[in-house]
Amino acid sequence: SRLTDRKESKLCILEREILETKKGMSSRSFERLSPTETLEIENGLSFVPRVKLLLTVHRSDHSVKPIDEWQLKRSLIDFLKTSFSVTVAEDDLDIKRFKDLKKRKREDPVAHGALFIRDLGFLSKPSNSRIEDSVAGEDDVKALEKKFLDWRRSVVDKMDGIELNLVGVKFRLTVAIPSSDDFDGMRKEWEELSAFSSRGYSRGGRQQPDTIVLRGVPSRWFAEPRVSSKPSMLVTHTIFSTFGKIRNLNVAEDDDLGKSADKDSEDIVSGLQCKIVVQFEKYNEFYNALKVFCGHSLQKQGSRLRADYEVTWDKDGFFRNARSQTQENSSRMPATATGYYKSEAPRRQPHISRFSPDNGRSKRFKE
Incomplete structure (x- = not known):
């Protein structure tokens, strides 16, 4: 029996070492992930690299003609092809006019949208297609990250403020990187x-963030297949455990996303997206996860849909506030119950008639 116990203990130690090795390898793989590389994770999900730019269109002349969205799309696609040798599909350029143009001031924007550049293979060198687990690999990733950020910045600088002449009508374009894609800014x-x-200056004891807030991902991708279309805590936990050990997790349908979205937008339907708040045990796990989520779209195996979500870090202490609220509610319950049992009901209560005096006296029988 002692020999069996020793063998079992050795097996447990070996399994623990294997798990720690895998964990270390996965942590290093996230750190070595290049900004142009696709990452496959649990549940058939993949992080697909892309550049997202927010577009705002203003008038630059005194014309009152409505903007031609198709002409604007063609003009921007041709500009990207000529200036950066980048091919953008029409589906990756979303332009929408504001419907209340007659009520808007002249300096207000007339249209807004988003541009997605998904073909980024030209930024990576052939030798970096597979980055080895070495110091040279780390240097290659850092060099590629710098090249990627410099190129993205050059695209923004060159596009921001340009004037577009669409069939004799002039417009000015404003371009910005969304905050959820700006990892260095966060x-x-x-x-x-x-x-x-x-x-x-702060009363909080936590010095480093550890919680990610994710919005705008399809609920069915985080649901249990053939069970429900609502997001599942178990499935979500399995997916996010790819990045590290989870301390707290909250997942729910994101009805507020549809309400807070622009009224002109018809793409976001309330209840189809979910909001996920995940707190990791360690800072480096949070760091790697947030870095992966920045600058990527989420894609499901077998689906043509790409989820261009919003991601940020928790500044408000989501789980801390939820815990405080729970404690506050639980502390109120005994006091309320005590007050209820101590209070004495009056022996006689005033009779309240179902009829007002104007309606006459109440009748029990027909007259």
Whole structure:
């Protein structure tokens, strides 16, 4: 029996070492993931690289003619092809006019939209198609990240502020990178808050973020197949465990996304998307997960749909506030119950008639 126990203990140690090795390898693989590389995870989901740019269109002349969305699309697609040798499909360029143009001021935008550049293979070198687990691989990834960020910045700088002449009508284009795609901007934000709190201006004890907030992903991708179309806690936990050990998890249908979206938008239907809030055990797991989510679209195996979600880090202490609210509610319950049992009901209560005096006296029988 002792020999059996020793064998079992050795097996447990070996399994633990294998799990730790796999965990270390997965952590390193996230750190070595290039910005132009596709990452496959659990449940048939893949992170597909892309560049997303937010577009806003203003008038630059005194014309009151409505904007031609098709002409604007063709003009931008040709501009990208000529200036950057990038091919963009029409489906990856979404332009929408504001419907209340007559009520808007002249300086207000007349249209808005988003541009997705998905073919980024030209940025990666052939030798970097498979980055080895070595110091040279780390240098290659950093060099490719810098090349990617510099190229994206050059696209924004060149497109922002250009004038478009559409059939004799002039428009001015404003281009920006969405905050959910700006990983360096988010990191700078939480580092500044951490430095600010370390000087004694914050009451919170946590110095580093550990929670991701994800919105705009299809609920059915996080649901149990053939069971329900609503997001499942178990499936969501399995998917996010790819990035590390989870401390807290909250998943629910995101009805607020449809309400908070622009009224002109018909793409977002309430209840079809879900909101996921996940808290990791370690900062580096949170860091790697957020970096992967930035600059990617989510795609499901067997589906042509790409989910261009919104992701950010939790600034408001979602789980801390939820825990405080639960404790507050639980502390109120005994007091309420005590007050109820201590109070004495009056022996006689005033009779309240179902009829007002104007309606005459109540009648029990027909007259």
